Amino acid sequence: MDFTGSVSDTGVTFNLEKLGTVNYYSKIPEQVNDESIFIVIKNYEVIGINLGSLMNAKDCDGIVELILPENIIPVDFFYFLTKELTSYGYMMNVEYKMAISPESLKVYQNYWNKIAPLMKMFGLKEQPKRKTKARHRFVKGLSEVPFSVDYNGSKATVYWNSRNELIIKKGAILVDKAPLTKAGIVGFAGRFGMQLRQEHADSIEDNVLTKDVHLRSVNEVGTFLYFAGTNSWLKLISPEGKTLDELTIVK
Structure with missing residues (x-):
């Protein structure tokens, strides 16, 4: 994957050409893109994921911003990503269901597979995929x-x-x-x-x-x-x- 980028005191920017842009912030940015997806990380765990907001970013270790390419619909990909992270063992608080076409799913999966290595570099803890999400027992x-x-x-x-x-x-x-x-x-x-x-x-x-x-x-x-x-x-x-x-x- 080819890219250009820049580094500042508060973060790193990766320009991925046709794959859009990925930003990593060490502190909450002053401006928020309404169509960006923000992955909030603390202790190498995803503690939140938002579309166009940073409502759960307080006291985090870092924030990954995905500025999506033009062929990806932000609302659809946000739902796809919550399911993808859930399948990897993270517990995403998603109560709704959304239908995404097989063609779009293929595009979204291909995009995520290409940028996933960056997530590890940003400190996102890799977890093996689970057949079922975490279960809790009433006590x-x-x-x-x-x-x-x-x-x-x-x-x-x-x-x-x-x-x-x-x-x-x-x-x-x-x-x-x-x-x-x-x-x-x-x-x-x-x-x-x-x-x-x-x-x-x-x-x-x-x-x-x-x-x-x-x-x-x-x-x-x-x-x-x-x-x-x-x-x-x-x-x-x-x-x-x-x-x-x-x-x-x-x-």
Whole structure:
């Protein structure tokens, strides 16, 4: 793969000709391209992936920006990439489904295969593909543990009451607005979050819960509180400082 590039105090730029541009930032950039995909890395792990925003980039080690070539639709490739990273063992908070044509999938896979070596150079930890994504086991003894959420302006206390029921306690603070695309519309995760909020509209006033809200999954909790964009299993913290992920993951 041929490229030209430049280096600065805050990052590196790779101009890949027909493959677009890849930027690596050691700190949050001042300007954000609405059609770029941002992969947020911490401790050699993907902790978030966003289209046109950096809502989950606080305290990260680095940010990879993909400025896509003209033959790739950003919204479609964003969905493709969430599934690709999930298949490699990362837990992406994606609750929606999207149909992509076989022809487009071939283009997207070819593009990703060509730029993937750069991801390793940026510190992205390689993981072998798994047949199934990480599984978590409900532990009855945790049903009375108050898990705290403090992320991107959202704060809440959450109980995992039963296998398919999580309770967000009243008083929780919700992120005000879902991030918008360049076209000025709400993205997929944002629409799902707004749908959840509409279903519980009588429990929300000025982005604060006035009643407890019962949801079906950890991903729903994250989407409801802060419109997803990160691994919500890592954002639920016990009083002892342990994540719900490490307390319940099946190894």
